[in-house]
Amino acid sequence: MELENVEGFSDPDVDLEQYETPADLASHLLHLASQHDDLESVVDLGCGTGVLSIGSALQGASVVGVDVDRSAVEVARENAATLGVEDCVEFVVGDVRDIPFNERFSAAVMNPPFGAQEPGADRPFLDAAERLADVVYSVHNTGSLEFVESYVEGEMTHAFESEVALPRKFEFHDDEVREVEVEVYRIESTG
Numbered sequence: 001m002e003l004e005n006v007e008g009f010s011d012p013d014v015d016l017e018q019y020e021t022p023a024d025l026a027s028h029l030l031h032l033a034s035q036h037d038d039l040e041s042v043v044d045l046g047c048g049t050g051v052l053s054i055g056s057a058l059q060g061a062s063v064v065g066v067d068v069d070r071s072a073v074e075v076a077r078e079n080a081a082t083l084g085v086e087d088c089v090e091f092v093v094g095d096v097r098d099i100p101f102n103e104r105f106s107a108a109v110m111n112p113p114f115g116a117q118e119p120g121a122d123r124p125f126l127d128a129a130e131r132l133a134d135v136v137y138s139v140h141n142t143g144s145l146e147f148v149e150s151y152v153e154g155e156m157t158h159a160f161e162s163e164v165a166l167p168r169k170f171e172f173h174d175d176e177v178r179e180v181e182v183e184v185y186r187i188e189s190t191g
């Protein structure tokens with residue numbers, strides 16, 4: 001319920017595949033992570049307006065969120081303040097292909113671009129996540145399981161299905177929003 005109060009993108013950038021993770025999906029993902037005691041220190045790659053960062057902080061994690069879009073990071077900071085977790089989350093402007101720190105985290109959480117605009121756009125996210133964190137939670141479009149499982153070096157331990165509503169302009173579709181099936185993976189990284 002608290003995550004319902006996180007503001008989304010005011011003007012989503014199609015090239016960056018910006019859409020926010022719905023509160024129910026974010027809480028489901030973070031509940032799984034919390035049950036595994038994975039939420040001690042969290043890096044949120046492509047944090048957008050911060051729903052996964054803020055949810056992690058509400059579960060007691062110390063969090064760093066990274067996004068290439070400065071305006072999204074500014075909204076994320078406002079959202080963290082609104083939800084009272086601004087002391088537990090640091091938001092940084094940066095590109096996942098060139099992460100500006102070398103810390104190790106207990107978990108990486110992310111809802112990376114699906115590669116609809118730029119094929120393979122999720123790969124640098126998986127690379128960075130495995131390098132930075134012991135466990136990775138990642139949202140992908142349905143049917144990615146085989147690819148992700150063979151791409152990552154670590155071991156996929158859990159997968160579940162969910163849905164997200166994509167804004168019309170992402171899909172060149174007539175409906176205002178379109179429900180798209182997604183899959184969430186938990187990966188124990190070996191790096």
Ligand code: SAH
Nearest residue numbers: 016019020021046047048067068095096111
């Ligand atoms: N994590 C947020 C946003 C998901 S949308 C949420 O769950 O609501 C994907 C995000 O990845 C966008 O905010 C976009 O700006 C960001 N992004 C895309 N390419 C990126 C890159 N190369 N480096 C960092 N962030 C990137």
